Structures are given as C-alpha cells and as structure tokens.
Amino acid sequence: MTMAGRVLHAQLHLLDRQLIDQADGHLAGKVDDVVLDLDADPPVVTALVSARREISARRITDLGTAVTVDAEGLDLDRYDDRVERAVIDKIPGAGHAAE
Amino acid sequence: MRLNELLGHRVVDASGAEVGGVADVRLVQDGPLLAASHRALRVDGLIIVEHRHTRLFGYERHVGPDLLRRLVHSWLGAVWYLPWDHVTAIADGTVTTHRSRADLRPLEDLARY
Amino acid sequence: MKKLLAVTLGILTAIGGFVDIGDLVTNALVGARFGMHMAWVVVVGVIGICLYAEMSGRVVAISGRPVFDLIRERLGPQTGLVTLVASFLVTLLTLIAEIGGIALAFELASGVHYLLWMPLAVFAVWLVIWRVKFSRLEQVFGLLGLLLIVFAVALFKLGPDWGNLLSQATSPHPIGSENWATYAYYGIALFGAAMTPYEVFFFTSGGVEEKWTRRDLVTARTNVFVGFPLGGLLSLSIMGCAAVLFLPAGIQVGTLGQVTLPVAVALGKLGLAVVLIGVFAATFGAALETALSCGYTIAQYRGWQWGKFVRPREASRFHVVIIICLVLAMLTLVTAVDPVKVTEYSVVFAAMALPLTYLPILIIANDPDYVGANTNGRLRNAFGLFYLGLLVVASLAAIPLMILTKAGQ
Numbered sequence: 092m093t094m095a096g097r098v099l100h101a102q103l104h105l106l107d108r109q110l111i112d113q114a115d116g117h118l119a120g121k122v123d124d125v126v127l128d129l130d131a132d133p134p135v136v137t138a139l140v141s142a143r144r145e146i147s148a149r150r151i152t153d154l155g156t157a158v159t160v161d162a163e164g165l166d167l168d169r170y171d172d173r174v175e176r177a178v179i180d181k182i183p184g185a186g187h188a189a190e
Numbered sequence: 191m192r193l194n195e196l197l198g199h200r201v202v203d204a205s206g207a208e209v210g211g212v213a214d215v216r217l218v219q220d221g222p223l224l225a226a227s228h229r230a231l232r233v234d235g236l237i238i239v240e241h242r243h244t245r246l247f248g249y250e251r252h253v254g255p256d257l258l259r260r261l262v263h264s265w266l267g268a269v270w271y272l273p274w275d276h277v278t279a280i281a282d283g284t285v286t287t288h289r290s291r292a293d294l295r296p297l298e299d300l301a302r303y
Numbered sequence: 304m305k306k307l308l309a310v311t312l313g314i315l316t317a318i319g320g321f322v323d324i325g326d327l328v329t330n331a332l333v334g335a336r337f338g339m340h341m342a343w344v345v346v347v348g349v350i351g352i353c354l355y356a357e358m359s360g361r362v363v364a365i366s367g368r369p370v371f372d373l374i375r376e377r378l379g380p381q382t383g384l385v386t387l388v389a390s391f392l393v394t395l396l397t398l399i400a401e402i403g404g405i406a407l408a409f410e411l412a413s414g415v416h417y418l419l420w421m422p423l424a425v426f427a428v429w430l431v432i433w434r435v436k437f438s439r440l441e442q443v444f445g446l447l448g449l450l451l452i453v454f455a456v457a458l459f460k461l462g463p464d465w466g467n468l469l470s471q472a473t474s475p476h477p478i479g480s481e482n483w484a485t486y487a488y489y490g491i492a493l494f495g496a497a498m499t500p501y502e503v504f505f506f507t508s509g510g511v512e513e514k515w516t517r518r519d520l521v522t523a524r525t526n527v528f529v530g531f532p533l534g535g536l537l538s539l540s541i542m543g544c545a546a547v548l549f550l551p552a553g554i555q556v557g558t559l560g561q562v563t564l565p566v567a568v569a570l571g572k573l574g575l576a577v578v579l580i581g582v583f584a585a586t587f588g589a590a591l592e593t594a595l596s597c598g599y600t601i602a603q604y605r606g607w608q609w610g611k612f613v614r615p616r617e618a619s620r621f622h623v624v625i626i627i628c629l630v631l632a633m634l635t636l637v638t639a640v641d642p643v644k645v646t647e648y649s650v651v652f653a654a655m656a657l658p659l660t661y662l663p664i665l666i667i668a669n670d671p672d673y674v675g676a677n678t679n680g681r682l683r684n685a686f687g688l689f690y691l692g693l694l695v696v697a698s699l700a701a702i703p704l705m706i707l708t709k710a711g712q
Binding site: 104106107108109110117118119120121123141155156157168170171172174175178179180182184185186187188189190 | 366367368372375376379380383434435436437439602605606607608609611613615616617619622623626
C-alpha cells in the first residue's frame with residue numbers, strides 16, 4: 092500500500108477478494124465484509140472481516156487482485172488446523188511434498 | 191458500520207423522494223497514517239444506482255465488452271456519485287442527502303482511473 | 304520434448320472435456336444414430352472452449368487468480384454459491400462416472416466384474432492426488448490419453464467413403480427415424496460437454512499449480528490451441544468410426560465395449576490393447592481432473608488453501624473434500640447404477656452452471672486490473688458474447704429437451 096491517493100471501490104476491490112498471509116503466502120480466506128467507521132473524521136475503513144474474524148486495516152500490506160495481510164496471531168487457519176489434526180495428519184505422507 | 195449493511199441502503203434526497211440505492215463505496219487511500227508508509231482508506235463518497243441493484247460487475251469503470259456494459263447500465267438505470275459531504279444522515283436503512291436529485295452528479299463525470 | 308511436455312496440461316484438460324467416459328459413449332452413440340450430421344457441434348464446441356480457456360489462462364497467468372476466484376469476486380457470495388452448487392454437482396456426477404469408467408476398462412481387459420475393480424480405482428485416484436506431483440500427473444495421463452489417436456488410425460483403416468462422411472458433416476439435420484428434438488438434445492449434450500465448467504476450473508488451477516506468471520502467457524496459449532483441438536479431433540474420430548461401422552448396420556451404442564469395437568475390427572488385438580490403455584488413461588485422467596476440481600471449486604469459493612503445490616497438511620480442507628467426494632463416488636457406484644447413464648443427468652446441472660461460469664471470465668478478461676494491457680480485443684469480445692448467447696440458449700433448452708425426449712430415447 093504505497094500508492095497514496097489510490098482510488099478503490101469497496102465492494103469491487105475488497106469484498107470477496109482472496110486473503111493471502113504475508114508470512115508464508117498461504118491462502119487465508121475471503122474478505123466477507125468490510126468494517127467502516129463513518130463517524131470518524133475523515134470516515135475510514137477500519138477492518139476487514141473473514142470467517143467472523145476482524146482483521147485491522149493496519150494489517151493490510153498489499154492490495155492487488157488479492158489482499159495480502161499480516162496475519163500473525165490471528166489464527167486464520169484455525170479450521171484448517173482442526174481438520175488437519177482430526178483427519179489429514181493421521182494419513183501417512185501428510186507432511187511430505189508430492190513426488 | 192459493515193459494508194454489506196450499507197450496500198442496498200435506500201437513498202433519499204432533500205425533498206424526501208427516493209433516488210435509488212447504495213451500490214458501492216468509493217475509497218481514496220489518503221486517510222490518516224496507519225503505519226510507516228500506509229495510509230488509511232478514506233470513505234470519499236457513495237455510488238448510487240437508480241434501480242437499487244447492488245452489483246455493478248465493475249461496469250461503473252467503463253471496461254468492455256460494450257454490449258454487455260450497455261446491457262448492465264440499462265438494467266441499473268442512472269449511476270450517480272454522492273460525495274461524502276453531501277450525505278446528511280445514515281439511519282434505518284436510509285441514506286439522506288441535502289441535495290436534490292437534479293443536482294446529483296453522474297459517476298461518469300468523475301475522472302476515470 | 305520439453306515443448307511437448309509443456310502442453311500436457313491442455314491435453315489432459317481437453318481429454319476430460321472431450322473423451323471422458325460419458326463423451327466416449329456419447330460420441331459413439333451420436334455417430335451410430337446421426338452419422339456425421341452432428342459433427343459441426345464438436346467444431347463449435349472446440350472454438351468456444353478455446354476462446355474461453357484462452358481468456359481464463361491469460362487472467363491466471365497475469366493475475367494468479369483461478370476461475371472460481373473470479374466467479375465469487377464478480378457474482379458475489381449468493382450467485383457464486385448457486386454457481387458453486389451447480390458446477391460442483393456436474394463435476395461430482397462426472398467423477399462418479401469416471402471411476403465407473405476406469406473399472407469398466409479393467410473389466411473389458413480382464414473379464415472380472417467392474418464393481419470388484421471399483422474400490423481399487425478409487426484408491427488409485429486418491430493415491431495419485433495425495434502423493435504424485437502435479438506436473439508428473441499431468442504428463443503421464445495427458446500423454447497416455449493420446450493413445451486414443453488409435454480411433455483416427457482405425458477410421459482410416461476402415462476405409463470409409465470420405466465423400467459421404469463429408470457430405471453428412473455438411474448437412475446438419477436429423478436422419479432416419481430421428482427427430483429434431485433428439486437431434487437438439489444430443490447437440491446440446493455434446494456442446495455442453497465440450498464447454499463443461501470443470502475444464503476451466505482445472506485448467507486455471509493447473510496454471511497456479513504450475514506457477515504460471517506473465518512469462519508463461521505463450522505456454523498458456525499453446526496449451527489451449529494444441530490441447531482442445533486435439534480433444535475435438537479424438538471426439539470426431541470416435542464419432543466417425545461409429546458412423547462407418549454402426550450407422551449402416553442400424554446398431555445402437557450403449558456400452559464401452561461397443562465404443563472400442565471399431566478399433567478391434569480395424570486393427571485387431573493389438574489395436575484393442577492400445578485403445579483399452581487409452582480409455583483407461585483418459586478416464587483416469589478425467590477422474591483426477593474432476594476429483595481435483597471438486598476440491599478446487601469449494602476451496603476457491605471459501606478462500607481455503609488448496610493445491611498440490613503445498614504439502615497435504617497445509618491444505619487439509621481441500622484434501623478432505625476430495626476424500627469425501629471419492630467416498631461418495633464409491634457409495635453411489637455400489638448401488639450398481641450404470642456409470643455411463645450418470646453423466647447424462649449432469650447435463651441438467653451443467654445447464655445452470657455454464658453461463659454463470661463463463662460470464663465472469665468474459666468480464667474480467669476485459670478488466671485492466673487483472674490483465675493489464677492484455678485485455679480482450681473487439682474480435683474476442685464479439686465471439687465471447689456470441690458464445691455467451693449460445694450458452695444461455697443451451698442452458699434454457701437443456702432441461703425441457705431432456706424431459707421432452709426422455710433423455711434422448
């Protein structure tokens with residue numbers, strides 16, 4: 092987000108976009124909603140919402156065809172991890188790259 | 191307020207007449223500094239469509255194909271831009287403006303980007 | 304060789320669209336009932352899928368976004384969900400048929416009943432998805448599927464009256480006891496199969512798996528313009544063989560054994576062996592394509608990590624969806640439902656999914672945010688709109704025609 096003064100349309104450019112975790116490049120959900128603070132001066136976007144978690148606007152590191160965020164400590168992978176522990180990790184080869 | 195709630199709000203002009211609905215929110219990245227080089231996305235105004243559809247498919251930006259764009263526009267009716275300082279109140283699913291419908295600027299008048 | 308290997312994604316994708324188990328039978332059935340009077344539909348289908356696969360390949364190479372991302376971004380969560388449900392069901396029904404098809408190919412080769420082969424087929428498909436690298440999977444099954452070229456060889460060997468075949472192909476109308484309703488029904492089935500939505504899901508997700516960038520635009524295009532016409536050619540050869548052998552004799556085609564018969568007649572035992580390997584590879588390839596696409600669509604709609612480019616544990620939900628789909632396929636086939644008949648009903652769901660899948664591709668291929676300066680030109684847009692119209696007509700007519708003709712009987 093270095094381009095100051097850039098124009099975006101909230102629904103077109105933010106809503107339903109893919110979230111990417113900046114740390115490892117993993118896909119981290121979709122932007123399900125956008126939180127606006129309309130009483131602030133000036134009114135601003137304060138957060139994105141994904142899988143009922145709020146991601147502060149401060150965490151947005153890039154806005155392109157996907158939205159890259161600093162997801163540290165947000166645990167956006169929690170459902171994937173649950174499935175991983177319950178099923179996938181029990182199958183041999185789950186932690187190996189394909190050959 | 192959540193964006194999904196705001197989209198689809200009715201828009202009412204100074205005379206109390208319904209103008210259309212909120213289809214999108216125009217943001218400009220020149221708000222207060224968030225981090226070292228990040229500026230907040232400031233709400234610059236609302237994109238209003240006459241027939242209260244909430245999906246523009248990106249066609250407010252004049253991308254092709256022409257025929258499809260014309261089809262979408264005829265289905266949406268007029269598309270206006272309501273700058274944030276023309277918004278008087280947002281309450282009960284309704285956005286009120288102190289301007290009259292005749293004074294609304296078509297979105298097209300805005301510089302394309 | 305390297306160039307040849309670079310187009311295997313396109314070949315494998317096209318095999319799933321043109322010569323998977325449902326199409327193998329449909330092509331032969333159409334050839335036996337209508338001769339080459341419906342060949343033009345395959346040509347129309349090849350042009351349509353080339354057009355849209357090229358657009359979606361361009362979008363994925365430049366922006367990195369596969370097709371279901373585009374669907375959700377432009378149609379939103381609600382309409383996106385309708386598209387997801389419809390296209391997921393087409394893909395799942397096709398997967399069920401492919402698993403049956405693999406088992407049927409083994410039955411033809413071994414004489415052992417196909418239901419006994421079925422659990423083995425499911426396990427093999429899963430194991431390949433779980434362990435084998437995407438590029439290897441694509442190369443092995445793409446290239447082996449090319450053995451189906453044997454149908455073209457067989458057609459030459461049968462020594463048909465080429466003038467007659469050509470005159471059939473240039474007069475598009477029903478013949479004999481057939482009427483316009485059945486003609487239109489099979490026309491839509493062939494067209495729908497050529498443009499079946501999982502082709503673009505698999506092709507663009509494959510582009511991400513292969514880590515395409517802007518520099519791979521040429522690779523993406525070559526894949527499209529080599530893969531799909533080749534698929535169409537295989538499809539026409541199968542139709543031609545049936546038109547030469549079955550149409551004059553008035554034989555109806557309904558089984559996989561009959562589909563391969565012209566090759567056995569023309570080329571003997573060796574030909575039969577080659578065609579069986581080809582059928583196995585094509586159905587196995589199509590099973591991989593549809594099983595992966597089941598996972599791709601749901602994961603991309605929800606934003607989950609997907610793909611074979613990460614370890615399975617990093618894309619747990621994606622792999623669990625695939626496992627569930629394979630189990631569902633097995634449970635469905637255990638009821639002894641005819642695998643070939645299963646794909647016929649997928650037409651219903653394809654009808655809903657087709658326009659909703661291709662509309663976002665057309666819009667986004669015009670959007671500089673995604674493709675920079677490489678937006679569609681006037682000609683591509685004109686063709687794109689024409690095909691979108693065709694897809695809408697096909698989708699509106701599919702279900703009434705299915706009821707009217709009792710699924711083509």
